[in-house]
Each structure stands twice: as structure tokens, then as C-alpha cells.
Amino acid sequence: MFVIDTRMKLILFVMIxxxxxxxxxxxxxxxxxxxxxxxxxxxxxxxxxxxYAIFYIVIVLIQEVCSYAPQSIYSIVxxxxxxxxxxxxxxxxxxxxxxxxxxNEMIAAxxxxxxxxxxxxxxxxxxxxxPTFGEEMRNIYDAMKLRGITFSLRNILTRPFIxxxxxxxxxxxxxxxxxxxxxxxAITRGLDNPEKRSSFVIFKIHKSDVLVLSIFVxxxxxxxxxxxxxxxxx
Amino acid sequence: xSNQKRTVGNSDKMKAKDFxxxxxxxxxxxxxxxxxxxxxxxxxxxxAFGPAIAAIPGGIIYMLMRVKVPxxxxxxxxxxxxGVIEFLIxxxxxxxxxxxxxxxxxEFISRMGSYKNFWSNAIGYVVYMSCFALGTFWPVIxxxxxxxxxxxxxxxxxxxxxxxxGFISGxxxxxxxxxxxxxxxxxxxxxKILFKKHFKKAGIx
Numbered sequence: 400m401f402v403i404d405t406r407m408k409l410i411l412f413v414m415i416x417x418x419x420x421x422x423x424x425x426x427x428x429x430x431x432x433x434x435x436x437x438x439x440x441x442x443x444x445x446x447x448x449x450x451y452a453i454f455y456i457v458i459v460l461i462q463e464v465c466s467y468a469p470q471s472i473y474s475i476v477x478x479x480x481x482x483x484x485x486x487x488x489x490x491x492x493x494x495x496x497x498x499x500x501x502x503n504e505m506i507a508a509x510x511x512x513x514x515x516x517x518x519x520x521x522x523x524x525x526x527x528x529x530p531t532f533g534e535e536m537r538n539i540y541d542a543m544k545l546r547g548i549t550f551s552l553r554n555i556l557t558r559p560f561i562x563x564x565x566x567x568x569x570x571x572x573x574x575x576x577x578x579x580x581x582x583x584x585a586i587t588r589g590l591d592n593p594e595k596r597s598s599f600v601i602f603k604i605h606k607s608d609v610l611v612l613s614i615f616v617x618x619x620x621x622x623x624x625x626x627x628x629x630x631x632x633x
Numbered sequence: 634x635s636n637q638k639r640t641v642g643n644s645d646k647m648k649a650k651d652f653x654x655x656x657x658x659x660x661x662x663x664x665x666x667x668x669x670x671x672x673x674x675x676x677x678x679x680x681a682f683g684p685a686i687a688a689i690p691g692g693i694i695y696m697l698m699r700v701k702v703p704x705x706x707x708x709x710x711x712x713x714x715x716g717v718i719e720f721l722i723x724x725x726x727x728x729x730x731x732x733x734x735x736x737x738x739x740e741f742i743s744r745m746g747s748y749k750n751f752w753s754n755a756i757g758y759v760v761y762m763s764c765f766a767l768g769t770f771w772p773v774i775x776x777x778x779x780x781x782x783x784x785x786x787x788x789x790x791x792x793x794x795x796x797x798x799g800f801i802s803g804x805x806x807x808x809x810x811x812x813x814x815x816x817x818x819x820x821x822x823x824x825k826i827l828f829k830k831h832f833k834k835a836g837i838x
Binding site: 412416417419420423474475477478479481482485486489490491492493494496497517518520521522523524525526527528529532563564567568570571572574575577578581582585586590591 | 701777835
């Protein structure tokens with residue numbers, strides 16, 4: 400299995416986004432998808448690739464079957480199959496990105512890319528809060544059960560606003576007090592210090608990173624060149 | 634103008650405490666929006682109105698954020714963070730751009746009320762959510778456009794396609810924005826009631 404530098408992954412991600420939205424043509428899009436599949440395979444996510452590849456083939460088959468239907472049905476269905484087909488490569492790469500990148504690596508990468516500190520701190524806080532949110536939500540739901548406000552069909556139909564209120568008000572109160580506590584502890588640890596920060600994660604660009612990036616850049620240029628040749632526009 | 638500059642001057646620049654508060658409420662906002670969108674994505678028709686439904690509960694959190702951090706750049710900051718997260722989970726760049734541009738507009742609108750006026754915040758929120766709705770729906774318009782150009786080059790049934798494309802980029806788009814607009818307003822008015830009933834008593838704001 401081979402590891403790609405987090406900053407490389409970010410650059411690749413941006414490129415893949417433009418490639419996928421730019422290449423809606425079936426053949427060019429599929430070449431792009433295959434390239435992404437190979438990259439993800441190299442990163443050691445076989446199961447994920449299998450799952451998404453099968454999904455891709457199913458979507459393509461649905462579109463093919465519908466081409467025998469009347470033209471009007473075909474064009475409506477193909478809007479949605481096309482939408483899903485275009486989104487699959489992005490979602491594949493995104494889920495791989497999330498699975499292979501730790502939060503601290505992501506933050507170190509953002510610092511080394513010189514993204515403003517305000518964005519990095521807020522981003523880190525947001526990511527850090529998701530597990531806490533789940534925990535708090537479980538506690539609140541336990542308390543709701545005690546008062547008989549559960550997610551039953553009867554409650555949803557007869558008193559949806561009480562249900563929403565019982566969930567929303569406590570979580571907002573908790574979030575407010577958590578933010579007070581966290582900022583107190585973060586300020587004592589020197590979060591306001593404007594000096595440059597040292598990091599546990601040290602990035603190095605290896606030869607394999609350069610290789611992967613150059614392959615993708617070549618692919619990017621080639622695919623858009625062929626698109627230009629076929630359609631006469633980029 | 635000089636009066637405004639005094640109320641939102643350089644003296645209240647954002648500090649670490651504000652970043653943390655914004656980060657936490659942004660996470661909350663994100664979770665609420667995503668839950669609503671995924672719940673709506675079950676059928677194709679409700680998919681388009683997902684942002685509108687998300688706008689009602691999202692309004693409470695957005696307004697609370699404005700009350701807690703009434704400072705320059707606070708809206709833009711949370712918009713950029715949500716945009717980055719949307720981008721990283723694979724929602725595509727139109728959605729991320731929708732958030733960032735919406736946040737930029739909301740920032741300007743809120744600034745007119747020096748971040749404290751309820752109505753300017755509410756209008757900012759509505760604009761923000763409409764931009765997000767546009768961002769989520771944009772790929773569908775692009776797809777239709779693409780299929781339109783594909784089928785018309787084959788010369789089959791292009792009249793029907795033109796009609797469909799016209800419907801999706803015309804009345805459908807207006808309906809989506811209008812519904813999001815109304816839902817956003819509803820959400821911010823709901824916030825006013827909730828603020829009075831709960832948060833002022835609890836001393837959160």
C-alpha cells in the first residue's frame with residue numbers, strides 16, 4: 400500500500416473535481432473514472448473500489464436499457480443517471496480521502512499551505528466537534544425518552560414541534576457551554592499566540608507523489624485535448 | 634458611515650474564542666443541513682427542495698451564531714469552512730462555491746445592520762440559503778444542458794428537450810429559490826420566538 404502526501408491529495412482532489420465536471424462524455428468520463436479507481440486501488444482500498452465500480456456499471460446499464468424506451472423518457476432518465484455517473488468518481492475519491500487522512504495531518508497540511516489561521520482553527524474545531532455532537536445527542540435522546548418524547552410515528556404526526564424543540568434547545572445550550580469551556584482551555588494553552596507553530600506531522604514530497612501528480616496532470620491535459628478535438632470547445 | 638465604522642471597527646477583531654464558538658456552531662449547522670438534505674434525497678422531487686427544508690431549523694443556529702459573534706468576517710468564515718467540508722465529502726465544487734458566495738453576500742447585507750439588526754441578518758440568511766440551493770441544483774442544470782446539446786446534435790426530439798430544459802432552468806429554478814426564501818424567513822422568525830422562550834432566560838445570549 401502506498402501513501403500519498405496530504406497536500407498532493409488535496410491538489411488531486413481539486414483537479415479531479417474539474418476533470419469530472421468538465422468531462423461528461425461517456426468514454427472520456429470513464430477513462431477518468433478508471434484512472435481514479437487505479438489510484439484508489441494503489442492506496443489500498445480494494446473493497447471501496449469494487450463497490451463503486453459495480454455501482455458505476457449498474458448506472459451505465461440502466462442508461463443503456465432506457466435508450467430503448469421512448470425519447471422523452473430516455474432524456475429524463477438520462478439527466479439523473481448522468482448526474483449520478485458524474486458524481487461517483489468524486490464521491491469515491493472523497494470517501495478514500497476521508498478514510499486515509501487523519502485530522503491532524505489535514506490541519507498540518509492546511510498550515511503548510513499557508514491557509515489563514517482563522518480558517519484552520521475554525522475548520523479544526525468543526526471537525527473536532529462531530530464526535531462530541533454524537534455523544535451529546537445520545538444523552539439528550541435518553542433524557543427525551545424519560546419524558547416520553549421518542550421518535551415514534553405517533554409523536555412525529557401529533558407533535559412534531561415539541562419533538563424538534565426538545566432536541567434543538569438542549570443541544571444548542573450544550574454547544575454554547577462547550578464552546579465556553581473549550582475556548583477557556585484553548586486560550587490557556589496559547590491558541591492566541593501569533594508565532595509560527597511547530598507540528599508533529601512533517602511532510603515530505605516523495606518521488607512517488609511527483610509521479611502520481613505528473614500522471615494526473617498529463618491525463619488532465621490529454622482528456623481535455625481530446626474533448627476539444629471532439630466537441631470543438633473546452 | 635462613520636457611525637457604522639465605530640460599531641464594527643478594528644477593535645473587535647475575532648479572537649480564538651470566537652473561532653471556537655463559530656467552529657462549534659458551524660458543525661451544528663452542517664449536521665442539521667446534511668440530515669435534512671439526506672432525508673429529502675429519498676425522492677427526486679423533494680431533493681430539489683432539500684435546502685428549503687434545511688433552512689427552517691438551520692435558521693435557529695445561524696441566528697444564534699450572529700448573536701454570539703457579531704464581528705467582521707464571521708459569516709464568511711463559517712461559510713468558507715462549510716464550503717471546504719462540503720468539497721471534501723464530495724458534494725462537488727458548485728455546492729462549495731454556492732456556500733462561499735452566499736456567505737460573502739450575507740456578510741455584506743449583515744454589515745449594513747452592523748451585524749446586530751435582526752432584519753438585515755434574516756435577509757442575509759435567506760440569501761445565503763438561496764445561494765446554497767442554487768449550488769446544489771446547478772449540476773442538474775448543467776446535465777440538462779449537456780443532454781440538450783447531445784440530443785439536438787442527433788436531431789431527434791429536440792423540441793421536447795428544449796421544453797424540459799426551459800422548465801428546469803426557468804420555473805423550477807424560480808420555485809426552488811422562492812421556497813428556500815420563504816423557508817429561510819420562517820426559520821428566522823421561529824428563532825425570534827425560541828430566543829424569547831428559552832435562550833434569553835438561560836443567559837446564553
